Amino acid sequence: MTSNDLKQLDYAIAEITEIADGFGLDFYPMRYEICPADIIYTFGAYGMPTRFHHWSFGKTFHKMKMQYDFGLSKIYELVINSNPCYAFLLEGNSLIQNKLIVAHVLAHCDFFKNNVRFSTSNRNMVESMSATAERVSQYELEYGAQAVESFIDAVLAIQEHVDPQIVRPQKLDKQQYMELKIQESKESKPSKSISSYDDLWDLDSSVKDGKESSRKEQQNRRFPPEPEKDVVWFIQEFSTELEDWQRDIMSMLRDEMLYFWPQMETKIMNEGWASYWHQRIVRELDLTTEESFEYAKLNASVVQPSRNSLNPYYLGLKIFEDIEKRWDKPTKEEQDRFGRKDGQGRAKIFEVRELDSDTSFIRNYLTKKLTDDLDLYVFEKKGVEWKITDKAWENVRDQLVYSRVNGGFPYIVVTDGDYQRSGELYVTHQYEGVELDLKYVERTLPYLFTLWGKSVHLETKVEEKGVLFTYDGKKVTRKFIG
Amino acid sequence: MKDLSYIVSREDWSLHRKGYQDQDRHQKKVREAIKQNIPDLVTEENIIMSDGKQIIKVPIRSLDEFRFVYNFNKKKHVGQGNGKSRVGDVLGTDSQQQGPGKGRKAGDQPGSDVVEAEISIAELEQLLFEELELPNLKQKDKDQLEITDIRFNDIRKKGIMSNIDKKRTILENIRRNALNGNPGIHGINPDDLRFKTWEEIVKPQSNAVIIAMMDTSGSMGSFEKYCARSFFFWMTRFLRKQYEKVDIVFIAHHTEAKEVTEEDFFTRGESGGTICSSVYIKALEIIESRFPPSLYNIYPFHFSDGDNLTSDNEKCVKLIRQLLSVSNMFGYGEVNQYNRSSTLMSAYRNIDLPNFMYYVIKEKTEVYKALKHFFKKQPVNGVFS
Numbered sequence: 001m002t003s004n005d006l007k008q009l010d011y012a013i014a015e016i017t018e019i020a021d022g023f024g025l026d027f028y029p030m031r032y033e034i035c036p037a038d039i040i041y042t043f044g045a046y047g048m049p050t051r052f053h054h055w056s057f058g059k060t061f062h063k064m065k066m067q068y069d070f071g072l073s074k075i076y077e078l079v080i081n082s083n084p085c086y087a088f089l090l091e092g093n094s095l096i097q098n099k100l101i102v103a104h105v106l107a108h109c110d111f112f113k114n115n116v117r118f119s120t121s122n123r124n125m126v127e128s129m130s131a132t133a134e135r136v137s138q139y140e141l142e143y144g145a146q147a148v149e150s151f152i153d154a155v156l157a158i159q160e161h162v163d164p165q166i167v168r169p170q171k172l173d174k175q176q177y178m179e180l181k182i183q184e185s186k187e188s189k190p191s192k193s194i195s196s197y198d199d200l201w202d203l204d205s206s207v208k209d210g211k212e213s214s215r216k217e218q219q220n221r222r223f224p225p226e227p228e229k230d231v232v233w234f235i236q237e238f239s240t241e242l243e244d245w246q247r248d249i250m251s252m253l254r255d256e257m258l259y260f261w262p263q264m265e266t267k268i269m270n271e272g273w274a275s276y277w278h279q280r281i282v283r284e285l286d287l288t289t290e291e292s293f294e295y296a297k298l299n300a301s302v303v304q305p306s307r308n309s310l311n312p313y314y315l316g317l318k319i320f321e322d323i324e325k326r327w328d329k330p331t332k333e334e335q336d337r338f339g340r341k342d343g344q345g346r347a348k349i350f351e352v353r354e355l356d357s358d359t360s361f362i363r364n365y366l367t368k369k370l371t372d373d374l375d376l377y378v379f380e381k382k383g384v385e386w387k388i389t390d391k392a393w394e395n396v397r398d399q400l401v402y403s404r405v406n407g408g409f410p411y412i413v414v415t416d417g418d419y420q421r422s423g424e425l426y427v428t429h430q431y432e433g434v435e436l437d438l439k440y441v442e443r444t445l446p447y448l449f450t451l452w453g454k455s456v457h458l459e460t461k462v463e464e465k466g467v468l469f470t471y472d473g474k475k476v477t478r479k480f481i482g
Numbered sequence: 483m484k485d486l487s488y489i490v491s492r493e494d495w496s497l498h499r500k501g502y503q504d505q506d507r508h509q510k511k512v513r514e515a516i517k518q519n520i521p522d523l524v525t526e527e528n529i530i531m532s533d534g535k536q537i538i539k540v541p542i543r544s545l546d547e548f549r550f551v552y553n554f555n556k557k558k559h560v561g562q563g564n565g566k567s568r569v570g571d572v573l574g575t576d577s578q579q580q581g582p583g584k585g586r587k588a589g590d591q592p593g594s595d596v597v598e599a600e601i602s603i604a605e606l607e608q609l610l611f612e613e614l615e616l617p618n619l620k621q622k623d624k625d626q627l628e629i630t631d632i633r634f635n636d637i638r639k640k641g642i643m644s645n646i647d648k649k650r651t652i653l654e655n656i657r658r659n660a661l662n663g664n665p666g667i668h669g670i671n672p673d674d675l676r677f678k679t680w681e682e683i684v685k686p687q688s689n690a691v692i693i694a695m696m697d698t699s700g701s702m703g704s705f706e707k708y709c710a711r712s713f714f715f716w717m718t719r720f721l722r723k724q725y726e727k728v729d730i731v732f733i734a735h736h737t738e739a740k741e742v743t744e745e746d747f748f749t750r751g752e753s754g755g756t757i758c759s760s761v762y763i764k765a766l767e768i769i770e771s772r773f774p775p776s777l778y779n780i781y782p783f784h785f786s787d788g789d790n791l792t793s794d795n796e797k798c799v800k801l802i803r804q805l806l807s808v809s810n811m812f813g814y815g816e817v818n819q820y821n822r823s824s825t826l827m828s829a830y831r832n833i834d835l836p837n838f839m840y841y842v843i844k845e846k847t848e849v850y851k852a853l854k855h856f857f858k859k860q861p862v863n864g865v866f867s
Contacts, residue, residue, distance in 0.1 A: 017488060030488035032490045032491070036495060039495045042500055062509075315562075378558050379560075412550055434553070443548035
């Protein structure tokens, strides 16, 4: 890229930034970095330029880079949720490609800044991750690269099982909340004391059935008091096996997962929003004929529907456009029933981008007409064949929602951190009709064991029957339970 | 006031090697996994039957990133059609273990925790042979083991015309003309001429011969033969690494022995009983007529299921002593799946000679152990004693 090219790009960015601002997009100050392909792909594989070393990222990088080298896929840009917002542009992008990308990236940044799911995001994550990486390599020096690597292997195996909720009950952190619950469950024992002297009578009985009641109390004592969604946090806090450096790594990796989580649960919306806006913004630019062609080609490749899978760019874009249309020109019924007025489309989509995530976005705004227009269907495996099994729009919609629940990961909670009174860990898969991959369960349990240090159990369902998988440090066993 | 500021920058990223570093780490782990699987890989049919293909796919376990995931095959998915999709349409069939559209790698598929990795035979050899060593090397007659060879490896200004290096001569001419301010190819003069020239090298020539002997009597089934075949496959390759030239002679036997082709050796079965002494006699004959021990390192290896005619055993032991006097070592491999007591073994167990070795293979993975047993690394001081 010559200095003249850079100047042109600079000029284009100024113009696009102004147009985006004029549309009401609200973004952080921007830092555009022009990078060669292997750097963009490194960032893509790691999720962040400054992330710690791990072979699994290397594996992803290798695969992505190979696809690029073979011309199978191309990443044009990468944008980081941070303030200021970093956007990495692929060296060799043409000017018009960069124009589209800059417009696209600004909308992403607007989404990061305004969507409620990101409201608790750490906007200094670039620096945080860099600090994490540094600490991890420090630990490698101290405890050996092999030990650190195999520990990280174990943490990564359960990394998705954190609790990403942004609203904390009573504004308490997890520790305080848990203590409160334990307190509550103690107090909720039937209190018979009516007059202020009644507790004197209790002394008698407590002497008598003291043993019994304490045994009862023990049986009632639950740990954790409520099923705990944040498996990573629970282990990090209560495992008796871990050393300080290991807890430290766990908590850092958990922070990283919590940072990435909102991006996982708004993928369709975020890409749809960015595609919607790059189209609107580029329309405002004066393009030469050649540029128009090139733009049209690239735009088409970004939002093209793909067979048998869903292109999130396309689906998100279509839903946003549909919402805008429906709120711009509400039907008679919508006017009467909901008091919807004309011309509210723009305002509505800004509201949606602020308040929804993929699950609510699809549940609330994927309509019958849209499902039909997009020709969406449900497919599943029947025998050796993959077949379309359903086209009813409600089922399509619900299936899409299910696939986005909990980021698409099985929902697993800690139900007992002191199972069989021997400190074993019991986790439960909240079965909702889709079975786990049992091979993977058997291979993942040993990692859980590494972290917990004692036998681990996982309850799930196979063919509608309860099954308990147990790993005791030597082998995995399974048994049916009632 | 909104902050619409931005910065465009272009840095030097050439020192940012993180992706490549971790890619290397991953590759190293793949190699480790392969190494752990060597006992399985050694008898991998892909390899033994690869007909000289240089890159093979081998299944390796444990490189997937395991986590709790849904069973992909038992899940409903949402897809998009071209406007004409109907319930009942078949999107794809799963013969290749590959889900449609998603482009998921085979390792993602439920039920299969096996990832295929590509590896070259050379790489596998390197891993395997790291652990092997050739015992009982013998100094052979020096004069006969040296050959002279010539190698063109130098360019000079003087030489004989027939060895002129045209390309370099023309290059010199262009260079000189360009220096003189008159570029192009013209006026080649003696100063431009370049000649290829050679040097004589003396290479020590070392030869080895494997006398591969196998019992092809009725009791040797396909499993027994396959084990022997895998063993000879690796043994040949191993010796080729050590010696300039490795010959292999195949002798099949039942009650009598004859020299056969490799193809016949591994595939043809014959019925009848077993007399092992016949094959040893044949081996001695072949050694005497074609492979003088003064020039060759000789490795007779015999594979059998151990079911020898009892009265023949004594003769066998005698012949083995004779063979050992001309060979570097003698190996006897018994393929004995069911752990029968074998007549041959009961005789061989009592042979107490340093260069005689035996190994009993009960299952496929033991081929590797057998290789390690026969070619085990010696304590350093003993190697060339």
